[in-house]
Amino acid sequence: MATRIHGNTVLVLPKKHGIYVEEATMLAKTLGLNIVETIFIRKPNPNFYIPLHVSNSIRKLVEEDGVELLILYDNVKPRQIINLMKELRIEIWDRTRLILEIFSHHAGSMEAKLQIELARIKHEIPLIKEYIRQAKLKELPGFLGPGRYAIDAYYRILRSREALIRRRLEKLKNRRINLIKNRREQGFIHIALTGYTSAGKTTLFNTLTGENKPTGPEAFTTLYTKSKKIKVKGLELLVSDTVGFIRDVPVEIIEAFHATLAEIAYSDIIIIIVDASENDTDIIDKLDLSLTTLRNIGVTGKPLVIVLNKIDLITKEDVERKITTVKSMLKDYNNVKAIIPISALKGTNIELLRNELWRIALTLNGKKYTY
Ligand SMILES: Nc1nc2c(ncn2[C@@H]2O[C@H](COP(=O)(O)OP(=O)(O)OP(=O)(O)O)[C@@H](O)[C@H]2O)c(=O)[nH]1
Ligand SMILES: [Mg+2]
Known part of the structure; x- marks a missing residue:
């Protein structure tokens, strides 16, 4: 479930969260990411999160420094992530995704692994829904491209995986509660x-x-x-x-x-x-x-x-x-x-x-x- 570790990374923070730059850098380093540039933005763009002139300079970093990952250290809307991904054609994570990545690398027990996978699915579903929504909007009437089928199928797989994980977690939770009860009785x-x-x-x-x-x-x-x-x-x-x-x-x-x-x-x-x-x-x-x-x-x-x-x-x-x-x-x-x-x-x-x-x-x- 864990994604491969990316190399060169650009970190973006809203100026008002500037005090968290150390925290963000520490979390990125935990994953072994190499931050080549940290950018502060004054006001997020409603559609792309990053203002146009900044995304031009990031594009340059992608071309010249092999930047593969952009971390937006904030709560970012699915629409903004999808739009920006299409624009820059690199992977984009928000703060939640960064924390989830760390968790998925460290999850040891079966329960922790399942909990993280569930959290990742819940974080991914709004992105997929947004992707499907945009795909539908742009299609000609009566035309369904293969990309659209694939993403619909992926969405259904995620949903059924989510249900399965919930059932397994419920069982593990009951086991844990029994364990705690036993200990208390002792x-x-x-x-x-x-x-x-x-x-x-x-x-x-x-x-x-x-x-x-x-x-x-x-x-x-x-x-x-x-x-x-x-x-x-x-x-x-x-x-x-x-x-x-x-x-x-x-x-x-x-x-x-x-x-x-x-x-x-x-x-x-x-x-x-x-x-x-x-x-x-x-x-x-x-x-x-x-x-x-x-x-x-x-x-x-x-x-x-x-x-x-x-x-x-x-x-x-x-x-x-x-x-x-x-x-x-x-x-x-x-x-x-x-x-x-x-x-x-x-x-x-x-x-x-x-x-x-x-x-x-x-x-x-x-x-x-x-x-
Ligand atoms: N100098 C010093 N370092 C400490 C002390 N206690 C812990 N550390 C260091 O602090 C770092 C974090 O320690 P951990 O015990 O992993 O901290 P934790 O609270 O369990 O952290 P997470 O499980 O990641 O939430 C490690 O590098 C430890 O060696 C201490 O008393 N003195
Ligand atoms: Mg610990």
């Missing part, structure tokens, strides 16, 4: 590691559990949840690593991943990991987004532990200041039980975190079966 306190992509969730999971799950600087290294039991002072806790959050998650992906994230909703203690080596604005934005995402998947009122990770990259003074900043941001959240600075990579303050989890788990023990 009485484990369940802890979910959550947070923005690349915050260090899997690194902390590995440090806590002694596992060796892949980690990496690129976005969305982890696409499936994994759980493992740990023992803290005689108490058995079950720890789960989860899929990372990102701002403005495309709707296709939200639907696909809420099933996986449902695991978080069933846990007893939530850890939110933040990359403390980033600047204060990023820390606050990403923490805020993590809290919102948790709310959106139905997590409210559970004990939260905020972990400020990667402190090996910053000074002691910075750590103190960032703790104060996060504390004042969270002053109205009375379910925040602790804010702990750690280095998941170097193992700093892991004992402190384990003790804190143990302490919270003890307070929960009697309440476990009440919900």
